[in-house]
Amino acid sequence: MSLNTFGHVLRVTTWGESHGPALGAVVDGCPPGLPLSEAAIQPWLDRRRPGTSRLVTQRRESDRVRILSGTFEGETTGTPISLMIENEDQRSRDYAEVARTFRPGHADLTYHLKYGRRDPRGGGRSSARETAARVAAGGVARAVLAALAPGLRITGYLVEMGGDRIDRARFDADEIGRNDLWCPDAEAAARWADRLERLRRDEHDSAGAVVEVVAEGVPPGLGAPVYGKLDADLAAAMMGINAVKGVEIGDGFAAAALRGSENADEILPGEGGGLRFGSNRAGGILGGISTGQPVVVRFAVKPTSSILTPRRSVSLGGEALEVATKGRHDPCVGIRAVPVGEAMMALVLADHLLLDRAQTGGVRGRIGPG
Helix, strand or coil: CCCCEECCCCEEEEEECCCCCEEEEEEECCCCCCECCHHHHHHHHHHHCCCCCCCCCCCCCCCCEEEEECEECCEECCCCEEEEEECCCCCHHHHHHHCCECCCCCCHHHHHHHHCCCCCCCCHHHCHHHHHHHHHHHHHHHHHHHHHCCCCEEEEEEEEECCEECCHHHCCHHHHHCCCCCCCCHHHHHHHHHHHHHHHHHHCCCCCEEEEEEEECCCCCCCECCCECHHHHHHHHHHCCCCEEEEEECCHHHHHHCCHHHHCCCEEECCCCCEEECCCCCCCEECCEECCCCEEEEEEECCCCCCCCCEEEEECCCCEEEECCCCCCCCCCHHHHHHHHHHHHHHHHHHHHHHHHHHCCCCCCCCCCC
16 A cells, blocks of 8 residues: 655655554654654644543543654654554454445445455554544644744634534634534534434434634745645645545635635735735635635545444445444544644645745745835
């Protein structure tokens, strides 16, 4: 299986399977001399960890990260940083019945068609468990961002679940950390929790979600025209997250319903020189290059495919049958996709900061007097 690596300068390779002994990531291209420790990475993994509430999978994993290489006395050395997370609560027997069949909506079928073999225990590499490695690598990216863009802040949250959207008028950033759903609207969070409980307990079903990730304090000038566009790399990074089926930047698909006079963000003189924008429909990126406004990305996460409700499928021999997937699964995988989306945002922005430093040295054009 190829293509387990992404990034340009900051290169990340993830490895391991859902039910193997461990999984992890190797991060190459990190500058030397940056503070980095297991304690600095662990809080990000704790946010993605399973078993933290009744609304997510009850698989019990501590997700403790170990740094195996690339640091000395609490600082990066410039060599590859190897991160490992041990699997502690595998229950491979839950997948015995699907070893010779295919779960509808899952990668079982396509893996078999492509490779002629697959790991049915939790989905192997196609499992959302793989995203723990991405979150650990994102912790390294945050160390890069802290050094090169100390004012940059990344925040992710749910804006929609099962077709039920938040009310933007009730948006409360402080509420995001108060509930188990990373939701900035307390009323929507209460509705969603009730719905997920019914789906999990009574209906044996699942729900999809939309995640929004915003990066504030992004310097202007990140990204390159044509084949190195910041929004293209962000879209690819988010689309590569398990169960993601759509990505948009800024107003995204809604921009298609606007007129040009409505969609174009007006550019105005800034106080004390420079400039400001009248709106941010572009999501902080124009021509593939950051404008200095907040970078806004949304991605749609499909409903969890592994459910107890029987669905029609075929066996390895081609016989028709019904499949009901046992095991411990998220009723809405979008919940734990929030810290994964934040990690991917951090990795892409850190990569582009290093790219920009290599190409321009931080030189920028000026607007205004001087």
